[in-house]
Amino acid sequence: LPMIEGRTDDGFFVHMIQIEKKYLESLNTKISLELKQLNTTKKIEKNITIFKPGISGHVKNIENSFRQMKYILTNSERKNAKGKKGKDLENIFLQYWEKRDPTPETSINELMEEYYIRVNYVNEYFNMSWKEGWETDFGMVYILFGPPDDVQRSNVNSSNSSAYQIWYYSRINKQFIFKDQNGFGDYRLDRPFIGSNY
Numbered sequence: 001l002p003m004i005e006g007r008t009d010d011g012f013f014v015h016m017i018q019i020e021k022k023y024l025e026s027l028n029t030k031i032s033l034e035l036k037q038l039n040t041t042k043k044i045e046k047n048i049t050i051f052k053p054g055i056s057g058h059v060k061n062i063e064n065s066f067r068q069m070k071y072i073l074t075n076s077e078r079k080n081a082k083g084k085k086g087k088d089l090e091n092i093f094l095q096y097w098e099k100r101d102p103t104p105e106t107s108i109n110e111l112m113e114e115y116y117i118r119v120n121y122v123n124e125y126f127n128m129s130w131k132e133g134w135e136t137d138f139g140m141v142y143i144l145f146g147p148p149d150d151v152q153r154s155n156v157n158s159s160n161s162s163a164y165q166i167w168y169y170s171r172i173n174k175q176f177i178f179k180d181q182n183g184f185g186d187y188r189l190d191r192p193f194i195g196s197n198y
Contacts, residue, residue, distance in 0.1 A: 056109070
């Protein structure tokens, strides 16, 4: 990579490295630097996050973030995106979110921001060793409806063979019952989720 060297007035060396555009096309880039002086070597690695207009700062990887849209994609959108990768997938991702932008005249897509804030939350709090938080039933409901207004929990006892949680959403007059039937904390919706008619 081309490098410009210089020196400041107070005696510090300056090394400016120009990074080619092709290395900055992804949302995250890892840069490794190795400095050698006499017999001393110091190596550091830094992750650089590239913010692109129209993409939430909570989106770290387009491919993963597109998969995480599965709860809101239509069948035709899924079909249209099948097999797409790289720049083609990024364009589709942006196009789908552009259609959903509640305030297209602003630079931030508030719906995308809220969606991926929820995705990051469930990945932290509902992560299982065998599945990411967004893929769990807890995660799906949280992503779609946000935090519940109230939660009722039960523990296993002699009269009740499985632990359960009921999430109440008074603002939309819905409740979701999750049961842990195997005792490993893998809570599943008691009834299958069937969208707006649930």
